[in-house]
Amino acid sequence: MTINDCFYIGYISKSRGLKGEVQLYFEFEEYNDLxxxxxxxxxxxKLVPFFVDSYKLQPNSTGYFYLEDVDHIDKALPLLRKAVYLPNEKKPVRNPDEFFITDLKGFMVYDRVYGELGEIIDIHSYPQQDVAVVQYRFKELMFPLNDDLILEIDREGGTLKVDLPHGLVELYSGG
Incomplete structure (x- = not known):
């Protein structure tokens, strides 16, 4: 199995207890459907397969997993901070009408005052909010993705119109 045959779901964030249980932090939004x-x-x-003995999903984008042949903390420690994938055939089929905040990656951002800011190159998800990262004048400009700042999302045109707070663009542009 190669990475091209799989999709990324998250990473092993920590071990729990002495019996080899690991915590998987999900960066895949629909982890409950997997x-x-x-x-x-x-x-x-290289991708190494691990069969799952048991697991318990948590509401905070994590799950606790017991993996076959990982029965002690010493066997779990080498798994920490490793990326986790599932085969492409296990990827849930999305309804075409569904739209997630992570779908904004690749959209062009236009500010009400400054015009074109650039393309969203990444979206960071934090418990409090999601933050867009835009390459702006050779620097990364970051702003929260919330209803107060978003004026319009054009899904077909791939554009996001925003009204960023006064001073935010200047902070990143140095002027």
Whole structure:
């Protein structure tokens, strides 16, 4: 199985207890819809399969997993901070009408005052809010993605119109 045959779902964030249980932090929004009979964990650009003995999903984008043959904390420690994948055939099919905040990645951002700011190159998800990262004048400009700042989302045109707070663009542009 190669990375091209899989999709990224998150990473092993920590171990729990002495019996090899690991916590998986999900960066895949629809993690409740996934089938976890096998996980592929990345070790040096290669994917290693691990069969799942049992798991319990949490509401905070995490899950606790017992993996086959990982029955002690010493066997769990090498898995920490490793990327986790599932085969592409396990990826849930989305309704075309569904739109997630992460779908804004790649959209062009236009500010009401400054005009074109650039393309959204990344979206960071934090418990409090999601933050867009835009390459602006050779620097990363970051702003929260909330209803107060978003004026319009054009899904077909791939554009996002915003009204950023006074001074935010100047903060990043140095002027």
């Amino acid at each position: 089938d976890f009979d096998i996980l592929f964990i990345e070790f040096g650009k």
